[in-house]
Amino acid sequence: xxxxxxxxxxxxxxxxxxxxxxxxxxxxxxxxxxxxxxxxxxxxxxxxxxxxxxxxxxxxxxxxxxxxxxxxxxxxxxxxxxxxxxxxxxxxxxxxxxxxxxxxxxxxxxxxxxxx
Amino acid sequence: xxxxxxxxxxxxxxxxxxxxxxxxxxxxxxxxxxxxxxxxxxxxxxxxxxxxxxxxxxxxxxxxxxxxxxxxxxxxxxxxxxxxxxxxxxxxxxxxxxxxxxxxxxxxxxxxxxxx
DNA sequence: TTGACGCATACCAATATGGGAATATGATGG
DNA sequence: CCATCATATTCCCATATTGGTATGCGTCAA
Numbered sequence: 001x002x003x004x005x006x007x008x009x010x011x012x013x014x015x016x017x018x019x020x021x022x023x024x025x026x027x028x029x030x031x032x033x034x035x036x037x038x039x040x041x042x043x044x045x046x047x048x049x050x051x052x053x054x055x056x057x058x059x060x061x062x063x064x065x066x067x068x069x070x071x072x073x074x075x076x077x078x079x080x081x082x083x084x085x086x087x088x089x090x091x092x093x094x095x096x097x098x099x100x101x102x103x104x105x106x107x108x109x110x111x112x113x114x115x116x
Numbered sequence: 117x118x119x120x121x122x123x124x125x126x127x128x129x130x131x132x133x134x135x136x137x138x139x140x141x142x143x144x145x146x147x148x149x150x151x152x153x154x155x156x157x158x159x160x161x162x163x164x165x166x167x168x169x170x171x172x173x174x175x176x177x178x179x180x181x182x183x184x185x186x187x188x189x190x191x192x193x194x195x196x197x198x199x200x201x202x203x204x205x206x207x208x209x210x211x212x213x214x215x216x217x218x219x220x221x222x223x224x225x226x227x228x229x230x231x232x
Numbered sequence: 233t234t235g236a237c238g239c240a241t242a243c244c245a246a247t248a249t250g251g252g253a254a255t256a257t258g259a260t261g262g
Numbered sequence: 263c264c265a266t267c268a269t270a271t272t273c274c275c276a277t278a279t280t281g282g283t284a285t286g287c288g289t290c291a292a
Contacts, residue, residue: 005277006122006249007135018134019123019280023203030210036239049281051240070238070289078210085208087139088201094146094194121247122279135250152269165251167270186259186268 010059013080017062021045022053026062029076036072126175129196133178137161138169142178145192152188 009015017023024043028034034042040050054074057063061080066073125131133139140159144150150158156166170190173179177196182189 004250005275006125006279008278009122009280014136014139015134017204018131020130021280023130026207030207037237046282047239048241048283052280055240067289070236072239076207076210078207081204081207082211085201085204088133088197088204091142091146091192091194091197092201094192095198120245120280122249124248125250137250153267162252163269164253164271168250171270183259186266188269 009056013060013062013084016056016060017081017084019053019056021049022057025050025053025057025074026076026078029063029074033066033073033075036074039074125172129176129178129200132172132176133197133200135169135172137165138173141166141169141173141190142192142194145179145190149182149189149191152190155190 007015009019017026021043025039028039028042036050036054037047039045039054040047043050045053054063054065058065058074062077063074064077066075123131125135133142137159141155144155144158152166152170153163155161155170156163159166161169170179170181174181174190178193179190180193182191
């Protein structure tokens with residue numbers, strides 16, 4: 001019951017994709033299933049390293065595994081990214097087009113003043 | 117140099133938004149600027165807690181500050197979320213519509229086999 | 233059964249948290 | 263200059279990584 005640390009990487013997709021190498025793995029898997037060793041080689045990481053990242057991705061459901069002989073083929077299951085996309089999308093109007101930085105700034109100010 | 121730990125939360129937007137409370141702060145700031153204490157109160161966190169999260173958000177450029185008298189008004193600067201949205205958007209075809217889980221799975225297999 | 237191969241785990245080191253409490257810092261109003 | 267309000271920082275703690283390296287384990291081929 002003492003202090004807390006950062007949330008586990010396995011807690012949700014947001015945490016899982018915070019790690020660059022895991023994002024690389026997901027991106028690579030868009031091209032199709034891959035066995036661990038191949039992933040490791042293509043991404044320049046150690047085999048244990050790849051396995052560990054894959055474990056995290058598996059625990060949040062972003063990849064699934066399929067045993068084929070000695071190999072374990074990892075495949076993408078991007079459904080878990082949808083909530084992330086939607087959450088971030090909720091900010092789209094704040095970065096797109098006519099709403100440049102200064103505009104947004106001023107807008108916010110106006111809104112703020114009106115509220116009081 | 118020795119082992120590494122998790123990337124800093126201040127390293128990029130992906131890491132910054134991995135923390136739920138920081139996401140809450142960003143979401144709240146869409147309604148307009150807020151002073152620290154108000155943010156803390158509305159989100160049920162301590163003042164130091166809010167300040168610390170705001171510091172992280174500031175360091176990755178997702179919020180900006182403006183001093184107004186004794187207060188410091190924090191405002192949203194969502195531009196940094198755009199790359200995140202785009203990266204995640206790159207997976208859209210894998211979760212949307214006709215591409216349900218099993219379909220995607222089979223598709224991947226086919227693509228894989230063709231590639232060899 | 234025995235190797236060999238592919239992968240997952242265990243263990244260790246070094247580090248980055250996130251929360252609470254206490255305290256320092258800053259700006260404002262008298 | 264001082265008391266005060268609003269924030270930022272500092273400490274301390276327990277925890278959760280990420281990256282090696284070594285090793286366990288399951289499957290397949292002889």
